[in-house]
Amino acid sequence: MNILAFGAHPDDVEEMCFGTLMKYRAQGDTIFIALSTSGNIGSNCHASREEIAAIREKEQLQAAAPLEAKVKFLRFDDEELRDTPETRNAFLNAIRWANPDVILTHSPADTSTDHAATSKLITEVLLVVGAKLVPTAEPPMNKMPALFFWDIPGGFKFEPQVYVDITPMMEQKLAAIACHQSQMAWMEGFLKDEYLDSMRAQSRFRGYQCGCHYAEGFIAFQALGFVADYRLLPR
Ligand SMILES: [Zn+2]
Numbered sequence: 001m002n003i004l005a006f007g008a009h010p011d012d013v014e015e016m017c018f019g020t021l022m023k024y025r026a027q028g029d030t031i032f033i034a035l036s037t038s039g040n041i042g043s044n045c046h047a048s049r050e051e052i053a054a055i056r057e058k059e060q061l062q063a064a065a066p067l068e069a070k071v072k073f074l075r076f077d078d079e080e081l082r083d084t085p086e087t088r089n090a091f092l093n094a095i096r097w098a099n100p101d102v103i104l105t106h107s108p109a110d111t112s113t114d115h116a117a118t119s120k121l122i123t124e125v126l127l128v129v130g131a132k133l134v135p136t137a138e139p140p141m142n143k144m145p146a147l148f149f150w151d152i153p154g155g156f157k158f159e160p161q162v163y164v165d166i167t168p169m170m171e172q173k174l175a176a177i178a179c180h181q182s183q184m185a186w187m188e189g190f191l192k193d194e195y196l197d198s199m200r201a202q203s204r205f206r207g208y209q210c211g212c213h214y215a216e217g218f219i220a221f222q223a224l225g226f227v228a229d230y231r232l233l234p235r
Contacts, residue, residue: 102147
């Protein structure tokens with residue numbers, strides 16, 4: 001299968017579904033990562049948005065290396081993602097680029113504007129992934145992907161319907177998150193958040209809920225004709 005993890009910022013994918021992606025990879029699936037924004041205000045330690053964006057793309061490619069993932073940067077501005085004809089076209093094109101069987105993304109209930117907008121844009125364009133009368137650089141798809149929403153940072157307002165046991169992958173997940181050095185400096189210096197510790201805690205809590213040590217939780221997108229099949233998540 002082709003698996004597309006579609007996040008708003010560099011580091012979102014590692015935080016919320018890296019263990020699940022490792023499992024997909026181990027069963028022979030191909031991993032694609034698309035990121036809607038450059039995360040280019042996500043640090044006060046650099047002089048310009050361009051400088052931060054370049055650093056974060058490099059960090060993202062490092063983090064994605066164990067997945068042998070193909071990575072696409074849409075490069076919209078951080079904190080400014082909106083539903084426009086331009087963003088719709090870019091999202092549709094990115095989905096068609098990956099030609100996915102499964103898409104993983106943010107929950108529309110996420111309090112981050114970019115996270116919620118990314119989720120919403122995906123659900124908005126899903127109907128037309130196969131429509132030739134909505135052209136993009138990539139050709140229309142001839143299948144309909146399943147869509148799952150991943151957890152919300154801190155776990156607020158998110159009750160997983162299904163869990164993936166990532167216990168064997170937990171240290172690799174933390175190593176991937178640690179590739180985002182610019183974010184660790186920002187979180188720990190400015191927000192006083194012990195970044196890796198918090199990430200471990202969220203996976204531990206989801207594991208505690210479902211009876212294993214570490215887990216990632218998901219909710220299936222449910223709309224008429226688009227109900228994702230839980231069996232498409234790795235075991
Ligand atoms: Zn984010």
